Amino acid sequence: xxxxxxxxxxxxxxxxxxxxxxxxxxxxxxxxxxxxxxxxxxxxxxxxxxxxxxxxxxxxxxxxxxxxxxxxxxxxxxxxxxxxxxxxxxxxxxxxxxxxxxxxxxxxxxxxxxxxxxxxxxxxxxxxxxxxxxxxxxxxxxxxxxxxxxxxxxxxxxxxxxxxxxxxxxxxxxxxxxxxx
Numbered sequence: 001x002x003x004x005x006x007x008x009x010x011x012x013x014x015x016x017x018x019x020x021x022x023x024x025x026x027x028x029x030x031x032x033x034x035x036x037x038x039x040x041x042x043x044x045x046x047x048x049x050x051x052x053x054x055x056x057x058x059x060x061x062x063x064x065x066x067x068x069x070x071x072x073x074x075x076x077x078x079x080x081x082x083x084x085x086x087x088x089x090x091x092x093x094x095x096x097x098x099x100x101x102x103x104x105x106x107x108x109x110x111x112x113x114x115x116x117x118x119x120x121x122x123x124x125x126x127x128x129x130x131x132x133x134x135x136x137x138x139x140x141x142x143x144x145x146x147x148x149x150x151x152x153x154x155x156x157x158x159x160x161x162x163x164x165x166x167x168x169x170x171x172x173x174x175x176x177x178x179x180x181x
Contacts, residue, residue: 033066034059043083043091051091053080058093058102067106074108075100076116084122084130092130094119099132099151113150114143125167133162133175142175 028034036054043051050061057070057078070078075095082094090103098116101109120135129146131154140161142154154173165175 028061028066032061032064033068034061035066035068040079040081041083043085045085045091046089051083053083053093055079058083060102060106069102069106069108073106074110076110082119082122084124086130087124087128092122092124092132094122094132111151113145113152115140120162121164121166123165123167123173125171125173126169127171131165131167131173131175133165135161135163135178137161137178142173 036056039052041053052059059066077095077097079096084092093100099111099114117136120133123131132143134140142157142162143151145151159177163176
């Protein structure tokens with residue numbers, strides 16, 4: 001079972017709202033179509049769809065049911081490690097075997113300019129650039145895409161496999177490498 005929490009604002013008198021400081025929980029499971037109950041990552045897109053990455057595929061929830069995406073739909077691996085909302089509202093999906101982009105409820109596009117290797121992190125900067133860490137000794141590194149341009153190795157990155165990257169509010173990129181920073 002997957003539990004999600006949400007803060008609930010206090011409503012007008014007569015409305016069924018929780019008092020301040022209380023959190024509402026909602027359980028999702030097999031009844032809603034979530035066939036893998038071990039999520040590895042979560043994201044919500046601008047349309048309000050909830051995305052869940054698991055060891056057995058990617059699921060999106062439309063408010064009624066979960067729909068599963070896997071190898072048949074074009075994902076390079078069913079182990080989904082990272083999710084991030086792209087600037088255009090589509091979903092970046094990092095797996096054990098590369099980076100994909102999912103658009104309009106299930107159209108999967110592989111991203112060939114990032115190696116087909118374990119994606120350790122995905123971060124979207126305030127300027128709209130997306131940064132991806134590929135975490136393998138061969139083919140690993142830090143990659144960047146801005147606008148409609150394909151991903152390319154990050155300028156001046158020579159550290160090898162990248163294990164995590166975040167973008168600070170001022171647009172600085174902080175990245176870690178195996179055995180160091």
